[in-house]
Amino acid sequence: LAKTTQPISMDSYEGQEVNITCSHNNIATNDYITWYQQFPSQGPRFIIQGYKTKVTNEVASLFIPADRKSSTLSLPRVSLSDTAVYYCLVGASGGGADGLTFGKGTHLIIQP
C-alpha cells in the first residue's frame, strides 16, 4: 500500500470548517483514497472514499486533485463530537484482500 503523510494534530472551534490534507505521492493507478475516524476506546469507522475529483456524503467531502498525489478531507461546521483521530488510507477498494495499513493519523481537537 502507498505510504501516506498527514499532520499529527489539528485544532479548531465549533462551527468551523476543518480541512485535513494527506499526501500520497506513490499512489497506484488502481488505488482508492479512504478516510477513517476513530474515537477513544473505539474501533475505526469508515467515513468516505474517493478515486478522483470530489466526493460528498452526509458526513464529509473529499477533494482529490488531478494528479491524485494528495487529498483533503473536509468536515463542515464541526462540533465537539468530531474530536477524534482521522486516518488517511490508500489501497484497493472492494475486493482487495490486504490488511489495511494505518499511519499515526491526525488528532483533531475541537474546542467550544
Next chain:
Amino acid sequence: NAGVMQNPRHLVRRRGQEARLRCSPMKGHSHVYWYRQLPEEGLKFMVYLQKENIIDESGMPKERFSAEFPKEGPSILRIQQVVRGDSAAYFCASSPEAGGTDTQYFGPGTRLTVL
C-alpha cells in the same frame, strides 16, 4: 443487525499467562482481520482469516501468537506467555468478502494489560 462483537473488552494478565481474545463478525461476514494498536500509534495489521483458513499472517509475530476462525463460533486470537510489550488494544474487523479499504467493519476492541 449487530455489529462486530469482541470480548472481553478489557483483559488483565500477568506475565507468562495466556490471553484469549474473541471476535464475532457481523452476520453474513466470513472474513476476519485482526489488528493491534499501541498507545499513540495507528492500527497494525496482524492476520487475515476466512472460515477454517489463515489467508495472510504476515503481520503476526512469529512466536507466541496464533489465530483461528473455526467453522462454528468466533475467531480467536491467542497470545501465549504474555509479556509487558503485548499490552495494547486489539481490534477485529470483518467483511462480507475479501475486504478492501472500504468494506472492513471494526469491533470495539479488547484492551489487554499485562502486569
